[in-house]
Amino acid sequence: MKQGYTVQQWKKMRDDDLTYVKDAITSVTPLAGVTANALAHLREEWVSWRDDHVQIRIPAEAPCNEYKHRGGEDLVGQLPPLIERDKTCRYCRKSGNTEHFENLWNTGVYTDENGVARTYTTYLNRDIAKPAVDLLERVFKQHDRPEFALSARSIDWAVQHFDHENTEDGTAAYSKLIRTGAVIYCEYGLSKDEIAEITPYNPDTIRQIVGRTPRTNFENIDTRSLLISINEIEPVTLDELADRLDRRMETMSQRLNRLKALDRVIAEDNHPGPPKATWRTTDLWNTPFECDRCGYTCYTLNGISMHERHKHGVHQTTKDIS
Numbered sequence: 001m002k003q004g005y006t007v008q009q010w011k012k013m014r015d016d017d018l019t020y021v022k023d024a025i026t027s028v029t030p031l032a033g034v035t036a037n038a039l040a041h042l043r044e045e046w047v048s049w050r051d052d053h054v055q056i057r058i059p060a061e062a063p064c065n066e067y068k069h070r071g072g073e074d075l076v077g078q079l080p081p082l083i084e085r086d087k088t089c090r091y092c093r094k095s096g097n098t099e100h101f102e103n104l105w106n107t108g109v110y111t112d113e114n115g116v117a118r119t120y121t122t123y124l125n126r127d128i129a130k131p132a133v134d135l136l137e138r139v140f141k142q143h144d145r146p147e148f149a150l151s152a153r154s155i156d157w158a159v160q161h162f163d164h165e166n167t168e169d170g171t172a173a174y175s176k177l178i179r180t181g182a183v184i185y186c187e188y189g190l191s192k193d194e195i196a197e198i199t200p201y202n203p204d205t206i207r208q209i210v211g212r213t214p215r216t217n218f219e220n221i222d223t224r225s226l227l228i229s230i231n232e233i234e235p236v237t238l239d240e241l242a243d244r245l246d247r248r249m250e251t252m253s254q255r256l257n258r259l260k261a262l263d264r265v266i267a268e269d270n271h272p273g274p275p276k277a278t279w280r281t282t283d284l285w286n287t288p289f290e291c292d293r294c295g296y297t298c299y300t301l302n303g304i305s306m307h308e309r310h311k312h313g314v315h316q317t318t319k320d321i322s
Helices: 007-015 020-032 036-041 090-095 130-142 152-160 174-187 192-198 203-212 223-233 238-245 249-261 301-312
Strands: 047-049 053-058 061-063 067-069 082-084 100-102 120-125 265-268 278-281
Touching: 007 020, 007 174, 020 036, 020 120, 020 130, 020 152, 020 174, 036 090, 036 152, 053 130, 090 152, 120 130, 120 192, 152 174, 174 192, 174 203, 192 203, 223 238, 223 249, 223 278, 238 249, 249 265
Parallel strands: none
Antiparallel strands: 047 053, 053 120, 061 100, 067 082, 265 278
16 A cells, blocks of 8 residues: 655645646545545435535446536636536546446445445535635536546646655545545544544554655654553553553643643542652543534544634644644
8 A cells, every 4th residue: 555645745736726637636646545536426315414514425337428528627726617528538448447437446436345336425524624615616506517527637637736746756646535535534533443433544544645645643642542541540640641542742741731621630639659649530531622613623632722723723833743
């Protein structure tokens, strides 16, 4: 399994003046984890609009697009005009089925345990995956289009015209853009199991992607993992916790005091010494943290910090705590 783009590289792609197609492949592709085939055929009937998230259910098979774009690869900030198709797209013709596309996931049809082709479902949190949600709403709600109506040619052209300093030929790769979703969600503080719940990847594949992507890892113990560790072995002293998690006592002390201020842990002076205090979780330890500005919730403090930066433009003056 190869790596994804780093969050910095992904943001650089998003900083460009984006055409409709480039917007789609840098937002929906990584954050929803959709293949180029599924993205080209993406339609409104696959989307369910929820209060806190958007669900996309990709079928194993579906009719080819009814529409295609008339040009539009160079239109920035606009949706190119649609025209009706007079023949099926290249994906469908190549598959040998002129009426349906086959949804291939990675190297084969996405199947259940009995080998039957089935749907795969992804979930876009309205805050974490805001770029993808915004585009979906723009296409399907504001412009009332029935489908994305992309083509293999437009996707290939857009991908190859992303200049990228860290690739051998200076271009991007679609498969690497798909994998970048795991990297982005990791940066938000989600665990590999949490990422697996909202993307088509399994936890082991997510671990491989993150492990091979520079400046990205799950080694930083997120807030939820820290609280779970305390809850499992409480009451616990500072040095016992630092030894168990292989972290410096100064770092653990800082994080415990932050969690104490947020009423997730308490310290009791009941240890014979030193350190004389033991730590335990409060009744609120398993309660998600909440953004003061909009009520967005997340189980990690790093996730809240990322949300505040992206959603509200809030920049921390001190180092964020996971």
